[in-house]
Amino acid sequence: MMDLKAALAGIALIEDAALVRQRSRDFFWFSPILERRLRGKSADIVACPRDEAEVIAIAAACARLRVPLTVRGAGTGTYGQGVPEQGGVLLDMTGLDRVLWADPARGARAAAGARMMAVEDAALAAGAELRMHPSTKRVATIGGYFCGGSGGIGSLLWGGLREPGNLQGARVVTVEETPRVLELRGAECNLVNRTYGSTGIVTEVEVPLAPRREWRDAVAAFPGFLTAARAGDALARSGLGAKFCDVLEDTAAIGLPPVLGVEAAPPGAHLLLAMLPAGAEAAFAPLIAAHGGRVTLWAESRAREADPHATPVYECAWGHTTLHARKIDRSLTYLQTLHPPGRLLETVEWSWRQFGGREMPMHLCFLIYEGEVAANGAHLLRLPADPAAAEARLAEIIAAHEAAGIPVANPHVNTVEAGSRHKRVPGDQLGFKAKVDPHGLLNPGKMASYAPVIP
Protein backbone atom coordinates (compact mmCIF):
# COMPACT_ATOMS: atom_id res chain seq x y z
CA MET A 1 0.00 0.00 0.00
CA MET A 2 2.87 2.39 0.82
CA ASP A 3 4.43 1.68 -2.59
CA LEU A 4 1.09 2.32 -4.27
CA LYS A 5 0.52 5.60 -2.45
CA ALA A 6 4.03 6.72 -3.33
CA ALA A 7 3.39 5.84 -6.97
CA LEU A 8 0.14 7.84 -6.93
CA ALA A 9 1.70 10.95 -5.36
CA GLY A 10 -0.02 14.12 -6.61
CA ILE A 11 -3.29 12.36 -7.49
CA ALA A 12 -6.38 13.03 -5.35
CA LEU A 13 -7.09 9.92 -3.24
CA ILE A 14 -9.89 8.84 -0.90
CA GLU A 15 -8.58 6.66 1.92
CA ASP A 16 -11.33 6.88 4.53
CA ALA A 17 -12.50 3.25 4.81
CA ALA A 18 -16.22 4.09 5.07
CA LEU A 19 -16.09 6.35 2.01
CA VAL A 20 -14.08 3.80 0.04
CA ARG A 21 -16.67 1.10 0.90
CA GLN A 22 -19.51 3.42 -0.13
CA ARG A 23 -17.91 4.17 -3.52
CA SER A 24 -17.24 0.45 -4.04
CA ARG A 25 -20.99 -0.27 -4.21
CA ASP A 26 -23.39 0.10 -7.10
CA PHE A 27 -27.11 -0.83 -7.39
CA PHE A 28 -26.41 -4.59 -6.99
CA TRP A 29 -28.90 -4.53 -4.11
CA PHE A 30 -31.62 -4.84 -6.80
CA SER A 31 -30.71 -8.54 -6.48
CA PRO A 32 -30.90 -10.33 -3.10
CA ILE A 33 -28.47 -12.92 -4.49
CA LEU A 34 -25.82 -10.34 -5.42
CA GLU A 35 -26.50 -8.45 -2.19
CA ARG A 36 -25.44 -11.52 -0.22
CA ARG A 37 -22.47 -12.29 -2.46
CA LEU A 38 -21.02 -8.79 -2.77
CA ARG A 39 -21.80 -7.30 0.63
CA GLY A 40 -18.57 -5.97 2.19
CA LYS A 41 -16.47 -6.18 -1.01
CA SER A 42 -14.41 -3.03 -1.31
CA ALA A 43 -11.44 -1.38 -2.95
CA ASP A 44 -8.50 -0.40 -0.74
CA ILE A 45 -8.32 3.14 -2.06
CA VAL A 46 -10.16 5.45 -4.48
CA ALA A 47 -8.17 7.46 -7.03
CA CYS A 48 -9.82 10.56 -8.53
CA PRO A 49 -7.91 11.64 -11.65
CA ARG A 50 -8.54 15.06 -13.17
CA ASP A 51 -7.27 14.31 -16.66
CA GLU A 52 -6.04 11.55 -18.94
CA ALA A 53 -2.40 12.04 -17.91
CA GLU A 54 -3.37 11.12 -14.33
CA VAL A 55 -5.34 8.10 -15.60
CA ILE A 56 -2.20 6.94 -17.42
CA ALA A 57 -0.08 7.42 -14.27
CA ILE A 58 -2.57 5.33 -12.23
CA ALA A 59 -2.69 2.58 -14.90
CA ALA A 60 1.14 2.43 -15.01
CA ALA A 61 1.40 2.23 -11.20
CA CYS A 62 -1.17 -0.57 -11.00
CA ALA A 63 0.55 -2.54 -13.78
CA ARG A 64 3.99 -2.16 -12.20
CA LEU A 65 2.78 -3.16 -8.72
CA ARG A 66 0.20 -5.74 -9.96
CA VAL A 67 -2.66 -3.98 -8.16
CA PRO A 68 -6.27 -4.63 -9.32
CA LEU A 69 -7.96 -1.60 -10.91
CA THR A 70 -11.73 -1.14 -11.17
CA VAL A 71 -13.20 1.79 -13.11
CA ARG A 72 -16.28 3.62 -11.84
CA GLY A 73 -18.60 6.20 -13.39
CA ALA A 74 -21.68 7.13 -11.37
CA GLY A 75 -22.08 3.63 -9.89
CA THR A 76 -25.66 3.05 -11.16
CA GLY A 77 -24.94 -0.39 -12.63
CA THR A 78 -27.32 -3.02 -11.28
CA TYR A 79 -25.27 -6.21 -11.68
CA GLY A 80 -22.48 -5.38 -9.23
CA GLN A 81 -20.34 -4.99 -12.34
CA GLY A 82 -18.53 -2.02 -10.76
CA VAL A 83 -17.74 -3.70 -7.43
CA PRO A 84 -14.01 -4.31 -6.87
CA GLU A 85 -14.00 -7.93 -5.74
CA GLN A 86 -10.26 -8.21 -5.18
CA GLY A 87 -9.57 -4.85 -3.53
CA GLY A 88 -7.00 -2.53 -5.12
CA VAL A 89 -7.73 0.84 -6.70
CA LEU A 90 -11.19 2.14 -7.59
CA LEU A 91 -10.75 4.67 -10.41
CA ASP A 92 -13.42 7.37 -10.11
CA MET A 93 -13.81 8.88 -13.59
CA THR A 94 -16.24 11.69 -12.69
CA GLY A 95 -13.44 14.27 -12.65
CA LEU A 96 -13.02 13.84 -16.43
CA ASP A 97 -16.32 15.53 -17.25
CA ARG A 98 -15.78 17.83 -20.24
CA VAL A 99 -18.10 17.71 -23.24
CA LEU A 100 -15.61 18.23 -26.06
CA TRP A 101 -18.01 18.94 -28.89
CA ALA A 102 -21.59 18.35 -30.05
CA ASP A 103 -22.63 18.77 -33.63
CA PRO A 104 -25.74 17.50 -35.48
CA ALA A 105 -23.67 15.98 -38.29
CA ARG A 106 -20.53 14.77 -36.46
CA GLY A 107 -22.17 13.61 -33.22
CA ALA A 108 -20.89 14.32 -29.73
CA ARG A 109 -17.59 13.60 -28.02
CA ALA A 110 -17.13 13.81 -24.27
CA ALA A 111 -14.74 12.76 -21.56
CA ALA A 112 -15.92 9.46 -20.09
CA GLY A 113 -16.95 10.90 -16.72
CA ALA A 114 -19.35 13.48 -18.23
CA ARG A 115 -22.96 13.01 -17.11
CA MET A 116 -25.23 11.95 -19.95
CA MET A 117 -27.47 14.91 -19.10
CA ALA A 118 -24.55 17.28 -19.78
CA VAL A 119 -23.94 15.66 -23.17
CA GLU A 120 -27.68 15.90 -23.95
CA ASP A 121 -27.69 19.60 -22.99
CA ALA A 122 -24.73 20.29 -25.29
CA ALA A 123 -26.48 18.37 -28.10
CA LEU A 124 -29.73 20.30 -27.60
CA ALA A 125 -27.86 23.61 -27.75
CA ALA A 126 -26.47 22.48 -31.12
CA GLY A 127 -29.94 21.54 -32.45
CA ALA A 128 -29.58 17.80 -31.86
CA GLU A 129 -30.20 15.23 -29.10
CA LEU A 130 -28.80 11.90 -27.91
CA ARG A 131 -30.05 8.97 -29.95
CA MET A 132 -30.55 7.05 -26.73
CA HIS A 133 -29.86 7.18 -23.03
CA PRO A 134 -30.53 5.01 -19.99
CA SER A 135 -33.40 6.01 -17.72
CA THR A 136 -30.58 7.14 -15.36
CA LYS A 137 -29.63 9.96 -17.79
CA ARG A 138 -29.49 12.58 -15.05
CA VAL A 139 -26.76 10.80 -13.06
CA ALA A 140 -25.09 8.16 -15.25
CA THR A 141 -21.80 8.97 -16.98
CA ILE A 142 -21.44 8.49 -20.71
CA GLY A 143 -18.42 6.22 -20.14
CA GLY A 144 -20.39 4.03 -17.71
CA TYR A 145 -23.20 3.74 -20.26
CA PHE A 146 -20.77 2.86 -23.06
CA CYS A 147 -19.00 0.17 -20.99
CA GLY A 148 -21.89 -1.15 -18.88
CA GLY A 149 -25.18 -0.19 -20.56
CA SER A 150 -27.35 -1.90 -23.15
CA GLY A 151 -29.95 0.54 -24.46
CA GLY A 152 -32.90 2.47 -23.13
CA ILE A 153 -34.87 5.56 -24.07
CA GLY A 154 -34.44 5.86 -27.85
CA SER A 155 -33.85 2.14 -28.48
CA LEU A 156 -37.29 1.85 -30.07
CA LEU A 157 -35.99 4.19 -32.79
CA TRP A 158 -32.32 3.24 -32.94
CA GLY A 159 -31.96 -0.19 -31.34
CA GLY A 160 -29.60 -1.00 -28.49
CA LEU A 161 -26.08 0.37 -28.03
CA ARG A 162 -24.68 -2.60 -29.97
CA GLU A 163 -26.83 -2.03 -33.09
CA PRO A 164 -24.48 -0.90 -35.89
CA GLY A 165 -23.79 2.84 -35.88
CA ASN A 166 -24.75 3.64 -32.30
CA LEU A 167 -21.17 3.73 -30.95
CA GLN A 168 -18.87 6.00 -32.91
CA GLY A 169 -15.55 6.26 -31.10
CA ALA A 170 -13.70 5.52 -27.87
CA ARG A 171 -10.28 6.47 -26.50
CA VAL A 172 -8.84 3.68 -24.41
CA VAL A 173 -5.90 3.60 -21.97
CA THR A 174 -4.23 0.19 -21.56
CA VAL A 175 -3.07 -1.19 -18.20
CA GLU A 176 0.60 -1.89 -18.81
CA GLU A 177 3.85 -0.67 -17.28
CA THR A 178 3.94 1.86 -20.12
CA PRO A 179 0.27 2.40 -20.98
CA ARG A 180 -0.77 3.03 -24.57
CA VAL A 181 -3.67 5.19 -25.73
CA LEU A 182 -5.81 3.59 -28.45
CA GLU A 183 -8.56 5.13 -30.55
CA LEU A 184 -11.40 2.76 -31.48
CA ARG A 185 -13.70 3.69 -34.37
CA GLY A 186 -17.17 2.43 -35.32
CA ALA A 187 -17.71 -1.31 -34.80
CA GLU A 188 -14.38 -1.55 -32.92
CA CYS A 189 -16.15 0.18 -30.01
CA ASN A 190 -17.92 -3.11 -29.28
CA LEU A 191 -14.59 -4.23 -27.81
CA VAL A 192 -15.31 -2.07 -24.76
CA ASN A 193 -19.14 -2.19 -24.73
CA ARG A 194 -20.63 -4.14 -21.87
CA THR A 195 -17.31 -5.61 -20.78
CA TYR A 196 -17.69 -3.90 -17.40
CA GLY A 197 -14.43 -1.99 -17.59
CA SER A 198 -12.39 -5.17 -18.08
CA THR A 199 -11.10 -4.29 -21.58
CA GLY A 200 -9.40 -0.96 -20.98
CA ILE A 201 -9.97 2.39 -19.30
CA VAL A 202 -12.15 4.51 -21.56
CA THR A 203 -11.26 8.19 -21.26
CA GLU A 204 -13.36 9.67 -24.10
CA VAL A 205 -16.37 8.47 -26.05
CA GLU A 206 -18.09 9.62 -29.20
CA VAL A 207 -21.72 8.95 -30.10
CA PRO A 208 -23.88 9.86 -33.10
CA LEU A 209 -26.76 12.29 -32.48
CA ALA A 210 -30.36 12.50 -33.71
CA PRO A 211 -32.08 15.68 -34.90
CA ARG A 212 -33.62 17.63 -31.98
CA ARG A 213 -37.36 16.99 -31.64
CA GLU A 214 -40.17 18.10 -29.36
CA TRP A 215 -41.41 15.18 -27.27
CA ARG A 216 -44.52 14.45 -25.24
CA ASP A 217 -44.70 12.23 -22.15
CA ALA A 218 -47.65 9.86 -22.53
CA VAL A 219 -49.34 7.38 -20.18
CA ALA A 220 -52.34 5.15 -20.91
CA ALA A 221 -54.26 2.86 -18.54
CA PHE A 222 -55.80 -0.51 -19.48
CA PRO A 223 -58.09 -2.97 -17.69
CA GLY A 224 -56.10 -6.05 -18.87
CA PHE A 225 -52.36 -6.81 -19.21
CA LEU A 226 -52.52 -8.62 -22.54
CA THR A 227 -54.53 -5.81 -24.15
CA ALA A 228 -51.95 -3.32 -22.83
CA ALA A 229 -49.16 -5.51 -24.29
CA ARG A 230 -50.96 -5.63 -27.65
CA ALA A 231 -51.33 -1.83 -27.58
CA GLY A 232 -47.60 -1.52 -26.88
CA ASP A 233 -46.84 -3.82 -29.78
CA ALA A 234 -49.17 -1.82 -32.06
CA LEU A 235 -47.59 1.47 -30.98
CA ALA A 236 -44.09 0.10 -31.55
CA ARG A 237 -45.05 -0.84 -35.13
CA SER A 238 -47.28 2.18 -35.83
CA GLY A 239 -44.73 4.50 -37.40
CA LEU A 240 -45.73 7.20 -34.90
CA GLY A 241 -42.07 7.49 -33.89
CA ALA A 242 -42.24 6.62 -30.18
CA LYS A 243 -38.86 7.13 -28.49
CA PHE A 244 -39.72 4.43 -25.99
CA CYS A 245 -42.75 2.35 -25.06
CA ASP A 246 -42.98 0.29 -21.86
CA VAL A 247 -45.92 -1.81 -20.70
CA LEU A 248 -46.35 -2.67 -17.03
CA GLU A 249 -48.65 -5.24 -15.50
CA ASP A 250 -50.65 -3.75 -12.60
CA THR A 251 -48.49 -5.60 -10.08
CA ALA A 252 -45.34 -4.12 -11.66
CA ALA A 253 -46.80 -0.61 -11.69
CA ILE A 254 -47.27 -0.50 -7.91
CA GLY A 255 -44.52 2.07 -7.47
CA LEU A 256 -45.92 4.53 -9.99
CA PRO A 257 -49.08 6.07 -8.44
CA PRO A 258 -46.95 7.93 -5.84
CA VAL A 259 -44.51 9.07 -8.55
CA LEU A 260 -46.82 10.03 -11.44
CA GLY A 261 -50.01 10.74 -9.42
CA VAL A 262 -53.13 8.60 -9.27
CA GLU A 263 -54.76 10.32 -12.24
CA ALA A 264 -51.93 9.37 -14.58
CA ALA A 265 -51.27 6.00 -12.90
CA PRO A 266 -54.56 4.77 -11.42
CA PRO A 267 -53.81 2.08 -8.79
CA GLY A 268 -54.57 -1.38 -10.16
CA ALA A 269 -54.38 -0.37 -13.83
CA HIS A 270 -52.03 -1.92 -16.38
CA LEU A 271 -49.97 0.94 -17.82
CA LEU A 272 -48.37 1.92 -21.10
CA LEU A 273 -45.67 4.59 -20.80
CA ALA A 274 -44.20 6.33 -23.85
CA MET A 275 -42.49 9.38 -25.31
CA LEU A 276 -43.98 10.49 -28.62
CA PRO A 277 -43.37 13.32 -31.09
CA ALA A 278 -45.45 16.41 -30.27
CA GLY A 279 -47.82 15.95 -33.24
CA ALA A 280 -48.70 12.31 -32.53
CA GLU A 281 -51.57 12.83 -30.08
CA ALA A 282 -54.31 12.70 -32.73
CA ALA A 283 -53.22 9.19 -33.74
CA PHE A 284 -52.12 7.98 -30.28
CA ALA A 285 -55.48 8.40 -28.52
CA PRO A 286 -57.45 6.27 -31.06
CA LEU A 287 -54.76 3.56 -31.02
CA ILE A 288 -55.07 3.33 -27.23
CA ALA A 289 -58.90 3.40 -27.37
CA ALA A 290 -58.92 0.64 -29.99
CA HIS A 291 -57.23 -1.60 -27.40
CA GLY A 292 -59.69 -0.70 -24.63
CA GLY A 293 -57.42 1.81 -22.88
CA ARG A 294 -57.55 5.54 -22.16
CA VAL A 295 -54.88 8.23 -22.22
CA THR A 296 -54.20 9.48 -18.68
CA LEU A 297 -51.25 11.80 -19.33
CA TRP A 298 -50.06 13.86 -22.31
CA ALA A 299 -47.51 16.48 -21.36
CA GLU A 300 -44.51 18.37 -22.70
CA SER A 301 -41.47 16.18 -21.96
CA ARG A 302 -38.73 18.79 -21.50
CA ALA A 303 -40.98 20.91 -19.24
CA ARG A 304 -41.53 17.85 -17.01
CA GLU A 305 -37.81 17.12 -16.98
CA ALA A 306 -37.09 20.70 -15.86
CA ASP A 307 -39.89 20.77 -13.25
CA PRO A 308 -38.55 19.77 -9.78
CA HIS A 309 -42.10 18.68 -8.79
CA ALA A 310 -42.65 16.33 -11.76
CA THR A 311 -41.03 13.05 -12.78
CA PRO A 312 -40.34 12.57 -16.48
CA VAL A 313 -42.07 9.43 -17.70
CA TYR A 314 -38.73 7.96 -18.80
CA GLU A 315 -37.76 7.87 -15.11
CA CYS A 316 -40.55 5.32 -14.62
CA ALA A 317 -39.39 3.08 -17.48
CA TRP A 318 -36.59 0.57 -18.12
CA GLY A 319 -34.60 0.02 -14.88
CA HIS A 320 -36.59 2.66 -13.01
CA THR A 321 -39.73 0.49 -12.83
CA THR A 322 -37.85 -1.93 -10.56
CA LEU A 323 -36.50 0.93 -8.44
CA HIS A 324 -39.96 2.44 -7.83
CA ALA A 325 -41.58 -0.96 -7.19
CA ARG A 326 -38.88 -1.89 -4.66
CA LYS A 327 -39.60 1.29 -2.72
CA ILE A 328 -43.11 -0.13 -2.10
CA ASP A 329 -42.18 -3.81 -1.79
CA ARG A 330 -38.60 -4.76 -0.89
CA SER A 331 -39.29 -8.44 -1.59
CA LEU A 332 -39.26 -7.71 -5.34
CA THR A 333 -36.28 -8.21 -7.61
CA TYR A 334 -36.16 -8.66 -11.40
CA LEU A 335 -35.38 -10.82 -14.43
CA GLN A 336 -34.29 -9.81 -17.94
CA THR A 337 -35.67 -11.68 -20.94
CA LEU A 338 -35.82 -11.08 -24.67
CA HIS A 339 -39.23 -11.50 -26.31
CA PRO A 340 -37.84 -12.01 -29.80
CA PRO A 341 -38.95 -10.57 -33.12
CA GLY A 342 -41.56 -12.72 -34.82
CA ARG A 343 -42.65 -14.36 -31.53
CA LEU A 344 -42.99 -11.26 -29.43
CA LEU A 345 -46.63 -11.39 -28.27
CA GLU A 346 -46.71 -15.19 -28.28
CA THR A 347 -43.76 -15.36 -25.85
CA VAL A 348 -45.11 -12.50 -23.70
CA GLU A 349 -48.38 -14.38 -23.30
CA TRP A 350 -46.49 -17.60 -22.47
CA SER A 351 -44.42 -15.89 -19.73
CA TRP A 352 -47.49 -14.18 -18.33
CA ARG A 353 -49.57 -17.36 -18.20
CA GLN A 354 -46.71 -19.33 -16.58
CA PHE A 355 -45.43 -16.79 -14.07
CA GLY A 356 -47.17 -13.40 -14.45
CA GLY A 357 -49.19 -11.66 -11.76
CA ARG A 358 -47.90 -12.24 -8.24
CA GLU A 359 -44.68 -14.19 -8.86
CA MET A 360 -43.41 -12.30 -11.93
CA PRO A 361 -45.15 -8.95 -12.46
CA MET A 362 -44.57 -8.29 -16.16
CA HIS A 363 -42.67 -5.30 -17.53
CA LEU A 364 -41.94 -4.94 -21.25
CA CYS A 365 -39.55 -2.44 -22.85
CA PHE A 366 -40.20 -2.41 -26.60
CA LEU A 367 -37.14 -1.84 -28.77
CA ILE A 368 -35.61 -2.50 -32.16
CA TYR A 369 -33.51 -5.67 -32.02
CA GLU A 370 -31.48 -6.65 -35.10
CA GLY A 371 -33.68 -4.34 -37.15
CA GLU A 372 -37.05 -5.63 -35.94
CA VAL A 373 -39.50 -4.86 -33.13
CA ALA A 374 -38.87 -6.96 -30.00
CA ALA A 375 -39.32 -6.43 -26.27
CA ASN A 376 -36.88 -6.65 -23.42
CA GLY A 377 -38.58 -8.14 -20.41
CA ALA A 378 -37.52 -6.27 -17.28
CA HIS A 379 -40.00 -8.33 -15.30
CA LEU A 380 -40.21 -8.01 -11.55
CA LEU A 381 -39.74 -11.19 -9.59
CA ARG A 382 -40.86 -12.27 -6.16
CA LEU A 383 -38.45 -14.99 -4.97
CA PRO A 384 -38.74 -17.02 -1.76
CA ALA A 385 -37.10 -15.38 1.27
CA ASP A 386 -34.96 -18.45 1.98
CA PRO A 387 -31.68 -17.97 0.00
CA ALA A 388 -31.36 -21.56 -1.22
CA ALA A 389 -35.02 -21.70 -2.23
CA ALA A 390 -34.68 -18.33 -4.00
CA GLU A 391 -31.74 -19.52 -6.08
CA ALA A 392 -33.49 -22.79 -6.90
CA ARG A 393 -36.67 -21.03 -8.01
CA LEU A 394 -34.72 -18.49 -10.08
CA ALA A 395 -32.93 -21.34 -11.85
CA GLU A 396 -36.30 -23.02 -12.59
CA ILE A 397 -37.80 -19.84 -14.03
CA ILE A 398 -34.72 -19.16 -16.19
CA ALA A 399 -34.62 -22.77 -17.44
CA ALA A 400 -38.34 -22.69 -18.30
CA HIS A 401 -37.88 -19.48 -20.31
CA GLU A 402 -34.86 -20.80 -22.16
CA ALA A 403 -36.67 -24.05 -22.96
CA ALA A 404 -39.51 -21.95 -24.40
CA GLY A 405 -37.06 -20.10 -26.67
CA ILE A 406 -36.99 -16.91 -24.59
CA PRO A 407 -33.36 -15.87 -23.98
CA VAL A 408 -32.50 -14.67 -20.47
CA ALA A 409 -29.72 -12.28 -19.40
CA ASN A 410 -29.40 -13.21 -15.74
CA PRO A 411 -29.05 -10.02 -13.64
CA HIS A 412 -28.17 -12.00 -10.49
CA VAL A 413 -24.60 -12.72 -11.55
CA ASN A 414 -21.92 -10.16 -12.33
CA THR A 415 -19.72 -11.85 -14.92
CA VAL A 416 -19.77 -10.63 -18.50
CA GLU A 417 -20.44 -14.23 -19.60
CA ALA A 418 -23.47 -14.98 -17.43
CA GLY A 419 -25.04 -11.59 -18.04
CA SER A 420 -24.99 -12.14 -21.80
CA ARG A 421 -27.80 -13.93 -23.60
CA HIS A 422 -25.12 -15.93 -25.45
CA LYS A 423 -23.38 -16.96 -22.18
CA ARG A 424 -19.89 -16.26 -23.51
CA VAL A 425 -17.48 -13.45 -24.26
CA PRO A 426 -16.98 -12.93 -28.01
CA GLY A 427 -13.49 -13.99 -29.15
CA ASP A 428 -12.56 -10.50 -30.30
CA GLN A 429 -13.26 -9.07 -26.81
CA LEU A 430 -11.09 -11.78 -25.20
CA GLY A 431 -8.30 -11.07 -27.70
CA PHE A 432 -8.57 -7.34 -27.05
CA LYS A 433 -8.38 -7.91 -23.30
CA ALA A 434 -5.12 -9.78 -23.74
CA LYS A 435 -3.71 -6.73 -25.56
CA VAL A 436 -4.93 -4.01 -23.20
CA ASP A 437 -4.79 -5.80 -19.83
CA PRO A 438 -2.12 -8.51 -20.11
CA HIS A 439 -1.81 -8.89 -16.30
CA GLY A 440 -5.59 -9.30 -15.86
CA LEU A 441 -5.81 -6.40 -13.41
CA LEU A 442 -8.93 -4.66 -14.74
CA ASN A 443 -12.01 -5.45 -12.65
CA PRO A 444 -10.78 -9.00 -11.91
CA GLY A 445 -13.40 -11.74 -11.99
CA LYS A 446 -15.83 -10.01 -14.33
CA MET A 447 -14.48 -11.52 -17.56
CA ALA A 448 -14.34 -14.97 -16.02
CA SER A 449 -13.07 -16.82 -19.10
CA TYR A 450 -9.92 -14.67 -19.36
CA ALA A 451 -6.56 -16.05 -18.25
CA PRO A 452 -3.83 -13.39 -17.90
CA VAL A 453 -1.06 -13.48 -20.50
CA ILE A 454 1.57 -12.26 -18.01
CA PRO A 455 1.05 -13.38 -14.39
Ligand SMILES: Cc1cc2nc3c(=O)[nH]c(=O)nc-3n(C[C@H](O)[C@H](O)[C@H](O)COP(=O)(O)OP(=O)(O)OC[C@H]3O[C@@H](n4cnc5c(N)ncnc54)[C@H](O)[C@@H]3O)c2cc1C
Ligand atom coordinates in the same frame (compact mmCIF):
# COMPACT_ATOMS: atom_id res chain seq x y z
C1 LIG B 1 -32.89 2.88 -11.77
C2 LIG B 1 -31.97 2.38 -12.85
C3 LIG B 1 -32.36 2.45 -14.18
C4 LIG B 1 -31.50 1.99 -15.21
N1 LIG B 1 -31.90 2.06 -16.52
C5 LIG B 1 -31.05 1.64 -17.49
C6 LIG B 1 -31.42 1.74 -18.88
O1 LIG B 1 -32.46 2.28 -19.23
N2 LIG B 1 -30.55 1.25 -19.81
C7 LIG B 1 -29.33 0.72 -19.47
O2 LIG B 1 -28.58 0.30 -20.35
N3 LIG B 1 -28.95 0.65 -18.17
C8 LIG B 1 -29.76 1.10 -17.19
N4 LIG B 1 -29.37 1.04 -15.88
C9 LIG B 1 -28.02 0.60 -15.56
C10 LIG B 1 -27.03 1.83 -15.47
O3 LIG B 1 -27.64 2.97 -14.90
C11 LIG B 1 -26.57 2.27 -16.82
O4 LIG B 1 -25.95 1.23 -17.51
C12 LIG B 1 -25.59 3.46 -16.73
O5 LIG B 1 -25.34 3.94 -18.00
C13 LIG B 1 -24.29 3.17 -16.04
O6 LIG B 1 -23.55 4.39 -15.94
P1 LIG B 1 -22.66 4.70 -14.66
O7 LIG B 1 -21.91 5.96 -14.93
O8 LIG B 1 -23.48 4.68 -13.43
O9 LIG B 1 -21.67 3.45 -14.72
P2 LIG B 1 -21.09 2.56 -13.54
O10 LIG B 1 -22.19 1.84 -12.84
O11 LIG B 1 -20.18 3.37 -12.70
O12 LIG B 1 -20.20 1.54 -14.39
C14 LIG B 1 -20.80 0.57 -15.20
C15 LIG B 1 -19.71 -0.41 -15.67
O13 LIG B 1 -18.87 0.24 -16.60
C16 LIG B 1 -17.53 0.29 -16.11
N5 LIG B 1 -17.02 1.63 -16.42
C17 LIG B 1 -17.53 2.83 -16.00
N6 LIG B 1 -16.84 3.84 -16.54
C18 LIG B 1 -15.88 3.29 -17.30
C19 LIG B 1 -14.82 3.82 -18.09
N7 LIG B 1 -14.64 5.12 -18.23
N8 LIG B 1 -13.98 2.96 -18.71
C20 LIG B 1 -14.13 1.62 -18.60
N9 LIG B 1 -15.12 1.07 -17.85
C21 LIG B 1 -15.98 1.89 -17.23
C22 LIG B 1 -17.59 -0.01 -14.64
O14 LIG B 1 -16.41 -0.70 -14.19
C23 LIG B 1 -18.81 -0.91 -14.54
O15 LIG B 1 -18.45 -2.23 -14.78
C24 LIG B 1 -30.23 1.48 -14.87
C25 LIG B 1 -29.84 1.42 -13.51
C26 LIG B 1 -30.70 1.87 -12.53
C27 LIG B 1 -30.23 1.84 -11.08
